[in-house]
Every structure is written in C-alpha cells, then in structure tokens.
Amino acid sequence: MSLISFPPTSVIHFGGAPIVDDLDDETASLIARLALEDLDEVINARKGKARADALPTDEELAYQLQCQQYQDWLAITEDHKFAKRIKLTQRMTIGNALTADADYLEAFIASEEAAEADRRAAERLSRGEPLPPKTTSQTRVEDPAFVMHPEPHPEYSSFGPQSQDDEDTASSDGSSTIDVQFTRPAPRMVVSNRVSEATAGPSVNHYKTVHCTICDDKLRHRDALHTPCDHQYCRGCVLSLVEHFTRDESLFPLRCCQSPIPVSDVIPFISGALSKLFLSKHAEFSVLSKDRIYCVAPTCSTFLGSSEGLATSAVQCPRCRQSTCPRCKQAAHGEEDCAVNTATIQLRALARQQGWQTCPGCHTLVELHTGCFHMTCRCRTQFCYVCAVPWKGCTCPQWEENRLLVTAQQRVENELGPRAVRNTAPAVFERQVQERARTLMQNHDCQRHAWKYRDGGGRCEECHFHLPQFLLICRNCSLLACVRCSRNRL
Secondary structure: OOOOOOOOOOEOOOOOOOOEOOOOHHHHHHHHHHHHHHHHHHHHHHOOOOOOOOOOOHHHHHHHHHHHHHHHHHHHHHHHHHHHHHHHHHHOOHHHHHHHOHHHHHHHHHHHHHHHHHHHHHHHHHOOOOOOOOOHHHHHHHOOOOOOOOOOOHHHHOOOOOOHHHOOOOOOOOOOOOOOOOOOOOOOEEEOOEEEOOOOOOOOOOOOEEEOOOOOOEEEHHHOEEOOOOOEEOHHHHHHHHHHHOOOHHHOOOEEOOEEOOHHHHHHHOOHHHHHHHHHHHHHHOOOHHHEEEOOOOOOOOEEEEOOOOOOOOEEOOOOOOEEOOOOOOEOOOOOOOOOOHHHHHHHHHHHHHOOEEOOOOOOEEOOOOOOOEEEOOOOOEEEOOOOOEOOOOOOOOOOHHHHHHHHHHHHHHHHOHHHHHHOOHHHHHHHHHHHHHHHHHOOOOOOOOEEEEEOOEEOOOOOOEEOOEEEEEOOOOOEEOHHHHHHOO
16 A cells, blocks of 8 residues: 655644645545545554564564554644534524424434334234334334435525634734634535534544454444443344343343443344334243243243233133133133133242242242352342342342352352363362352452453353363453353343
C-alpha cells in the first residue's frame, strides 16, 4: 500500500473553514476514516515481522505520521461540525427548536406506537391467535417512504443572508476565523444501506474493526451487535445464541454480563423465520411456569398464553382446536370443578422421594447437584433448598458436610489444573481443600464473577460441555465456565 497524501492546497488549518475545499464535513470524515482503516490493516499485517527491540524503519515512521495526519484531519472535521451545531442552537429559540423538530418528534412517536403494536401482535401470535389488523402507525412505518430522521423545517434550518455585523470576519491583526454560512443540511449520505447524519457531540467510527466477544473474529463496528455492557457480537454468534435460546430457557432473558440485551437490537441480525420463533419463545418464557397454559393434546402442546387474570373456563388451541382449562391445565370441563391431576400427584411423590425441592416463585421442581443450600431459580427467586423458604428467612444450615468437601475439592482442582493436581502431594492437596472449605463456610456466594483464561481445557460446570483447549475461571470463586456461559448465563 502506498501512502496517501493530502493535496497541498486542499487543507485549510484551524483558521479557516470549511476544513477541506470542495468537500462537505461528512465526506471529509468518511475519507479520513476509510484511510485510517486501510493504514490500520497494513500496520497490523506488518506486526511480528521484526524484533521487538528494533528501531522503527522509515516506512513505519511514515505510516505513523500518516495516521496522525488523518486523525488530526478527522478531529478538525468533527470539531467543525460540532461548532456549526452549537452556533445553530444558539440562534434558535426554544419555540423554533420545537417547530424545527416537529416532524422528527412525530416520526419518533409513530415508530414507538408501531413497536408497541408489534409487541402485542407477537404475544397474540405466540398464543396461536390470529394477527390483529395493522394500525395506522404500523402501516406508516412499513411504508418505504417513511423517514425516521426527517429534515428540519426549512423555515428554521436556513437563516438566509446575514447582516454584515452578524458575520464572522477577519480580525485586524490578519488572523482568520471560521466563517460559517448556515444553509440547509446537505443530503444524507447512504453507505452500505445505513443512513449517516451529522450530529453534535462525540462521533463513533462505524468503520473501525472490533472483535467478537464470543469467537474473537474481526468485524466492522457497524456490523456488530452492541450490548449494554459494551461487548460486540458478530452475526454468526448472534444466530447461534438465539437458536440456543429457543431451546434453553436458562438463557432467558437474552443477556450479556447479566445485562439484558434489547429484543429490538437482536431482530435485525436474524432471519424472518427465526425472528418469529424467537419472539414466540420470548413471550412464553416471560410467563412464570406456574401460569403457562399449554394445549392439553400431547401431540400438540402449543403455548396458549398466561392464566394470570384469565376469567374464562376454557382456552381453545388455534392449531388442533382442543380446549384446555386455564386453572387445572387439563381438558376443559365446562363449569364443573377441576379434577385432581393424577400426574401431578405422582410427580410430587417422586420429588419427595428423590429429595427435590419446589421453587416458591414459579413452582418449578429443582435438584441440587453441588454447592450450598442457597438456590437461585431461573425465575430469579432465591430460597433455601432444605425448606423452600425465601433465602435468609430460615435457620437451616448453609452447607451439608459432604457437599461442602466435594465443592471445596472441585474449586482447588480448578485453581491448580489437572496436571498440577497429579503432581501435588496428597497431604498438601488435602490441606488446601480444608482451607477452601473453611472459606466457603463464610463466603459461599459469588455476587459478580471476574473471569480469566485457564489453559488445559476441562468441563464447563454450567452447561457441562467439555472444551479441550481452555476454560474461563472466576478469580473470586474458582468456578469453571465456557465463554458462552460466562457471558450469557452466569
């Protein structure tokens, strides 16, 4: 790649405007960003080809200088756009601002009303009910001519000729100042089917390269799903996560680092069929399991919605036309009292026999494999596994002795790694297990995991999947997890 140089007469430094002759601010910013991306790719491709302590070559210094030049160019352009916005705001009264933004506010309200109507339609679709007719807002938003960010009102976006006293002029000492002529904004520039507009404040380089949090692949900033915790997902990992979500309720709500990912941010990354299934499952998982109504026909089992606040005595399945009682979840029986569910009685008897417990929040049966008696259900209810009372509302012990020792041993093995465990003297290993057991008695709950990589592979303690290369280990509690579970489950 050859270095890209500025035309000697095209750049006007801080004293004049526009920043680049014959170029609007958006075009100048785009040129600078694309050039920086090209330079970044070249510089990254050259890494590792010389000794770490070697002095930079003339070519490398030239690349660095070129990068700095484009960064300065980009900064000046963004400052120029921001200055124009500030001056425009100062000239506009509050009343004028409301008038200028009237179309924008109207479009925003219409999009919000359409989103609410879409949500109601998705809920009806998940229950198998027919879709309602489209609202006026939905029809408007789906119109190809609809613009989410319309141009400001012409009366207030252009100030026309200015008086001589109101214009910026050259100072008496010969230094120049920025001369900004306010005209209607230039037409928006569409790049890769995305609308780019000038906005005040710090800008985001949508063309820069980021790394996917899950697979570590490189992709452009604009092509990634951005989560509230400031992580990025490529399209393939979003598809994989959503597909797993539709089969695994433990991933609800769809989240990263315990922060829910907005459904509206996910939809653009998945297909229409998967989007329909995703919304259907999202509506189903949003209902507590004790309130969910499923079609009583074993060959159907369609989700029919929530029984909470439902006054009817029967809910008809739109697929097989079978009716289900929303109270006892058995076949509809008219005005007769609900019969005893024999299958439920048998299941509860099996639960008592196996030592299972029932979540007091959603009435789901849970089983404790390892760890203390502090349980957190997938409905986020915390309770005691011994008595099913909400956590810290009983005097039951936190640990059972055998489970405590098993958990302590597992944590020590996680910290040392399988190879180190084999080389550790039994007496030393036993002493470390006892020390960890005493620590767990006082501090058994890890409120916020802090992950780091651990070589050697192993089994994820959350999804039980075996990874041969490496796992993540929590610095606080020594829990082992795969990347997917560390981000989207724990």
